[in-house]
Amino acid sequence: MHVPDGFINAPVSAVAGVVAAGAVAVSLRGARRELDERTAPLAGLVAAFIFAVQMLNFPVAAGTSGHLLGGALAAILVGPYTGVLCISVVLLMQGILFADGGLTALGVNITVMGVVTTVVAYALFRGLTAVLPRTRRSATVAAFIAALVSVPAAACAFTLIYAVGGTTDIPIGKVLTAMVGVHVLIGIGEAFITALTIGAVIAVRPDLVHGARGLAAPLKLRVGGELVDAPVTAPAPVAARSTRKVRATGLVTAFVLAGFVSFYASASPDGLEKVAADKGIDAKAEEHAAADSPLADYGVKDVTDARLSGGLAGVIGVGATVAVGSGVFWVVRRRRTDETTTASVTETV
Template identity: 80%
Template structure:
């Protein structure tokens, strides 16, 4: 759903740019409370993983494809404030290095793909977690539904932005119907990817998943006919993958997806591109300012072999994103102001399944 230059007029683009800058400033402050010595390295990896998976367009309808937006995944894994920063880093790398998403439309893209998806998905996620029984399965189910809702929400917001600042005269009702319709289908793919990824991380390190924190259940005992909380037991040591192992595995998967699997992604236009062609939104589209860059179009200039060119571009993108993201999150973590020590590891917590009552 990367909006190119020329779709939205200059005044509207400027307003969304100011909105995006303000949201990033707020997120930088909020991320200080979310990041610690465990999650800061994970946040950089999450950004790189989102970059890699966004290269994997999947078919959703005849002649149309979709790709991960990533707001729900980032918010649930590392927190909503950090999630906004993760997706923003990805969009910045894509716009500057790969000519994907207009530079003048960067504010539109951050507003729509980073802010809207993260805020909507995390709000839905928290509501579901509170309403459903506590446990790992709840986190996975809530992740699926939150991601599913976030994508058509982003499509709706794009339609509203286009209604205000669109550069072509297209009936907004047709735009809304087409955008929301196709992005509901894309949302299903987003939901599957998000829930599988969150479930995989929970399986090996539930303490690293921001959305799973605080879901432990205390055992309750019946004493004299009344239910009371059992005394807190000492944590049972559980074999867990180390943070380094999780990071290495995640990096390897990201490199594999971007460097190899991306070659087999759908070549069909994504949802926004298809709607833009069908509805005439793209009549005022402008060439990207970075069209001549060595990595434009997710290929390395002067390398004729398409598989090698795309694979190298993907690997470079993953590497650049993880470096840029990790640098940002390291700086944010170092500037924490809540008084919480950042160099003392906390005790990992287990996410328990619903406990049974003792009679």
């Protein structure tokens, strides 16, 4: 659902840019509370993993494909504020390096794909986990539903922005029907990917899933024929547990997906591209400012072998995303540490 330049007029694109900048600023502050010594190194990996999986377009209908948006996955894994930052880093890398998503539409894309998906998914996830049994399986089910709903929600958000600032005169009802219809199907794929990923991480390291912390139901004991809560014991220290194996596994998986599996992704246009072509939304689409980038369209310039070109581009993208993302989250985490140290010194004095 990467919106190109020319779909939305300049004034509305500018307003969306201000909204996106404000959301990123709020998320930078909020992420300081979410990131700790274990999760901060993983946040960059989450961004890289989402970048890799977004390269894997899957067919959803005749001549139409879809790909992961990732807002639900990021929010549940590392928290909603950090999730917005993860998606923003991915969109920035895609726009600058690969000419995917317009640069003037970056604010629109962050608002639609980053903010809306993350907020909707996390709010729904927390609501579901509050009423479902407090088990890891329930967390996986909640992740599935939250991811499913987040995608058509993003489609509705795009349609609203298009209704205000669209550059073509297309009946908004037709745009809404087409966008929501195809993105419900894409949402099913998003839901499966999100649930499988969340379930896999919960199975091996539930302490690393932000949204699943504290979901285990209290142990029950039968005393005198009645079930009572077992005495609470001190939890095993998880902060000292290394995340090196998880990081290595995740990074290798991202490289394999982007460098090899992406070659077998569907070549059909994604949901927005298909709707834009069918309804005429793309009549005033503009060429991307980075169209001459050596990595434009997810291929390495002057490498003639399509498999090698796409694979190298994917590997470079994963590497760049994990480097930039890790740098951003290291700074955010360091800022929190500095503030905590300053506060401690002040209290001592």
